[in-house]
Amino acid sequence: MTDDHKKPIEKQLPNNQTQNTAQQPKNVATAASIIPNTSDQTNTKAPKVAEPQIKKVDIAIAGVNYPIYCPVHEQEELHSAVSYINNYALDLKRDAPSLSQESLLVLCCLSLYEKIHANQRTSEDRLQQDKQSEALLNKIMKDAQSIL
Template sequence: MTDDQTIPLDKQAPNNQSQNNQRPINGLKSQKAVPNASTSNNSASQSAAAKPAPKTNSTPEPQIKKVDIAIAGVTYPIYCPVHEQEELHSAVSYINNYALDLKRDAPSLSQESLLVLCCLNLYEKIHAHQRSDEDRVQGDKQSEALLNKIMKDAHSIL
């Protein structure tokens, strides 16, 4: 809550006008009114507070580009970092082909149902791939343990 109610109206008007012109960068209004006297006393601290802002902006931000993608005949606008566009197009191609295959099998599905089914099927594929990777790692560990045992037995015989 603001302290505007405790300041007489004739003193609020100039202060409120300056506050409306000085909105924070993030677009939110400040939560507490600042009296005119403290504004003039804090001008050095305000200029110091203004200096760190360029430091946060000095880091290069990735360039974002709007890309229209089409999946199963419907176009969607996507905002994508420029350096990821090629990967996005590859993903769109795979998903579009997958969705079109599903649509051939079930032509009466709505676009929303088609995309939900597509997501569920692709998740199942990803999960199966992860399980096979885990199984492969487990098999490698077992093979290594067996090989170590054979080598240990061979050394004990020699």
């Protein structure tokens, strides 16, 4: 077993991705503010677009810590997702304690995908049933109106 799963995520990315993520300045000038103004209006400035604030958040899944860069306004959702995934992974680990961390996470992803896909099928089935019910109700109403 290798120790790759213990390394922070940014260390596992190619160098150019790690450097881009870690070295992004907080207040990056927009392209509109860098390009000289060639219009007749000399006193107007292009409005600056606020960059989302990114924060490094350390998460733990099945006992392994991972640093994640997350927009500040999405931290609550991230913690909720981590809690769900961690509980799911720990349940899988209880059933198969000899699985490596990588195998555990792959199995977790596949199982969660299966749940998502089943939920989508259920939603599609419900939508189809709603359409059939509506068509039947319309037919009943039309038949009832023709009798009256």
